[in-house]
Amino acid sequence: MLRSPSASPARGRHRKARTPSPSLRRATLLALTAPVAGSILAGPSAFAADKPVAKNAALDSAERKVAKNLDGRAQDTRLGNTLGGVVIDADSRKTVWGHEATTALMPASNTKLATATAALTVLGPDHRFTTKVVYGGGTLTLVGGGDRTLTTGDLKALAKTAAAGLRNARLTSVKVRVDDSLFPKPTLATGWNTGYYPDTVAPVRALVVDGRMVTDTALDAGRSFAQLLTQQGVTVTGQVTRGAAGTGNVPVAQHQSDRLSVIVKHMLKVSDNDAAETLLRMTALASGRPATFEGGTAAVRTVLTRYGVSLDHFVIHDGSGLSRANRIPARTLADLLAVAADPRHSSTLKYVVDGLPVAGEAGSTLGPEWGRFDTAHSRCAVGKVKAKTGTLTGALALSGLTKAKDGRWKVFSFIENGSTAAPDAIKDALDGLAATVNGCWA
Incomplete structure (x- = not known):
């Protein structure tokens, strides 16, 4: 991110004054x-x-x-x-x-x-980055694919498609899980310090929505997805959890990012x-x-x-x-x-x-x-x-x-x-x- 012209010179790192929609x-x-x-x-x-x-x-x-x-x-x-x-x-x-x-x-x-x-x-x-939703064992899993440009609008489209699939299967309630296992657990790079988190850079995860600068971008995206499912008439039970999607999970929906260029x-x-x-x-x-x-x-x-x-x-x-x-x-x-x-x-x-x-x-x-x-x-x-x-x-x-x-x-x-x-x-x-x-x- 960019440092605001009005930010303190002592910080010195690139930062924006505010995050646009x-x-x-x-x-x-x-x-x-x-x-x-x-x-x-x-x-x-x-x-x-x-x-x-x-x-x-x-x-x-x-x-x-x-x-x-x-x-x-x-x-x-x-x-x-x-x-x-x-x-x-x-x-x-x-x-x-x-x-x-x-x-x-x-x-x-x-x-x-x-x-x-x-x-x-x-x-x-x-190249395009793919975010997927899969179903198995009563759980919808939102699978991160390294798309930093994923938006709430994209999540809403995924939720709408997933909800339609659940209705066709006569399912009315699910649990929600996030799978960001494409990347290992975030660490600090050599030459970084904890003061960078989360306003200069967020811990690097494979799932994020709206580029939000939060400590756990994957769970944040999962909670947004759960809310959007609820708006589609699906009952989400329990808390959003983290875990790898099962190998036998069924693909339900996917979103592709814009081109890498x-x-x-x-x-x-x-x-x-x-x-x-x-x-x-x-x-x-x-x-x-x-x-x-x-x-x-x-x-x-x-x-x-x-x-x-x-x-x-x-x-x-x-x-x-x-x-x-x-x-x-x-x-x-x-x-x-x-x-x-x-x-x-x-x-x-x-x-x-x-x-x-x-x-x-x-x-x-x-x-x-x-x-x-x-x-x-x-x-x-x-x-x-x-x-x-x-x-x-x-x-x-x-x-x-x-x-x-x-x-x-x-x-x-x-x-x-x-x-x-x-x-x-x-x-x-x-x-x-x-x-x-x-x-x-x-």
Whole structure:
């Protein structure tokens, strides 16, 4: 979740000011394709296919100017003493500018770029998550399938179908159980603390409704389902319990989520921690690994290696980037984005690029409600920069792409750790670096 602009800087983690209703969240997804996002044009098709990497190739005059400006602006006192950054040409992969680019730094929510890449690669963009209702021995069991987007409306449809089946079987009362055994019992990731629960991230379970941030999302969903059954005229006896569905249970109803590509784009736009952790586990399962932090991060490493992304100094312990033990160099994040923008991977990874917030895009983490790209130096880049944000106490990051003055697409990554400046001031400085790469702040 995102940290509200009015939240205390001491907390530093991504958080929203308030949780919108399911209908509003779905409306927001549609709104995110509005004019500001459309103005950047940056689909993977805008990039040429990979050519041999030319990290030391000569720079053109526009690139030399960008590099010179970044040399000076990277010394901004707001950025402190620990800044890793890099700018590469998306076509040739030559390095335009770099500063401690291979230094391992805390990436915060930029970790979600790796999570999204692995999920799309292993599961596929068209994958859908299934929530089921099964019956056996006088009990209806709601079976979680890792769908973080399940809504009360979806549950109501499941309850309506289940109630009709019960009536056809001349059954008037049932017990209700939830089965969230797809994931093991929730644990803390390395680098997490209990203070994250449940407002920054909920304990990761395979069943949740309306994205509610509660300690036990599965039982919460089961209770909602029981109430909806009652509204359909079914008598629910006893308390909602937890347990695995029996092998002989009869399927009664099911609901499928939207496509993974839609879920990934939303996860990146608003930096949804819960979605990221669920996707990490589903990616682990699909790759034949246990649905744990360790299984998921191992799957991520395998996928990045397959794409030729260096794992030197790359350490992650979760999917969201909340772990303070995560370390990713700026160069690795830039290379990852260059892979996502490569048209050879367009059918799978274009949704990573599509999901990047656009500077000035309301409803995203680069929107005006977060005070992004609203200074004299960065305002010129509104609609021209797409980038993933990252915010933890003591760590801020911005990694994305923009079309520079030479007409060529540049991929950039900037990671700041340890600055004592106010978080909003650091974000303004990072936005200025992105505007420098674009060239509008010349």
